[in-house]
Amino acid sequence: xxxxxxxxxxxxxxxxxxxxxxxxxxxxxxxxxxxxxxxxxxxxxxxxxxxxxxxxxxxxxxxxxxxxxxxxxxxxxxxxxxxxxxxxxxxxxxxxxxxxxxxxxxxxxxx
Amino acid sequence: xxxxxxxxxxxxxxxxxxxxxxxxxxxxxxxxxxxxxxxxxxxxxxxxxxxxxxxxxxxxxxxxxxxxxxxxxxxxxxxxxxxxxxxxxxxxxxxxxxxxxxxxxxxxxxx
Numbered sequence: 001x002x003x004x005x006x007x008x009x010x011x012x013x014x015x016x017x018x019x020x021x022x023x024x025x026x027x028x029x030x031x032x033x034x035x036x037x038x039x040x041x042x043x044x045x046x047x048x049x050x051x052x053x054x055x056x057x058x059x060x061x062x063x064x065x066x067x068x069x070x071x072x073x074x075x076x077x078x079x080x081x082x083x084x085x086x087x088x089x090x091x092x093x094x095x096x097x098x099x100x101x102x103x104x105x106x107x108x109x110x111x
Numbered sequence: 112x113x114x115x116x117x118x119x120x121x122x123x124x125x126x127x128x129x130x131x132x133x134x135x136x137x138x139x140x141x142x143x144x145x146x147x148x149x150x151x152x153x154x155x156x157x158x159x160x161x162x163x164x165x166x167x168x169x170x171x172x173x174x175x176x177x178x179x180x181x182x183x184x185x186x187x188x189x190x191x192x193x194x195x196x197x198x199x200x201x202x203x204x205x206x207x208x209x210x211x212x213x214x215x216x217x218x219x220x221x222x
Contacts, residue, residue, distance in 0.1 A: 001213065003153050010204075011128050096120045105117070
């Protein structure tokens with residue numbers, strides 16, 4: 001850890017442009033599989049997706065489990081630790097809806 | 112913008128390991144000046160600090176104003192847009208205090 005500051009510690013885990021989008025896809029869109037994540041409109045590069053899934057599993061935010069043997073494929077689910085990032089994302093939604101023109105208000109309930 | 116998703120739009124502005132630490136220093140520690148930010152325990156590199164302050168001003172999160180002419184020096188203050196990131200940070204604090212061992216609970220009221 002860079003410091004014992006909780007904000008800093010959180011950013012060390014999810015302070016990048018992609019990890020929280022994967023959490024978003026899992027929470028609100030029910031995505032679990034590799035090609036579902038690459039289908040999102042932000043078009044996450046596959047090498048970044050692979051890296052972030054590995055990091056997020058190492059940090060205890062997600063768990064992987066195999067769903068196919070040949071070729072081997074995994075699906076990914078949020079742990080409680082990952083799921084509980086939801087309030088952070090909800091505050092980001094409120095903030096962006098208020099301050100960044102052109103952002104859409106989610107059609108699903110977020111509170 | 113990568114997409115009209117508000118979470119994505121927020122991350123395009125503050126989805127990095129440093130910008131929100133600068134916001135933290137401004138909100139809770141009242142920091143406004145360059146050397147005050149470099150004094151924080153995370154030791155932000157000066158080139159990154161300069162880059163982030165420029166980006167944050169371009170994004171409308173902070174405003175700079177000169178406080179000294181020779182040599183020229185600026186101080187930085189949050190705009191309403193920057194200040195209203197507070198609820199995002201507070202949710203990060205709650206999340207990290209619960210899920211990341213070794214993080215300290217801030218001694219000042221955060222709610």
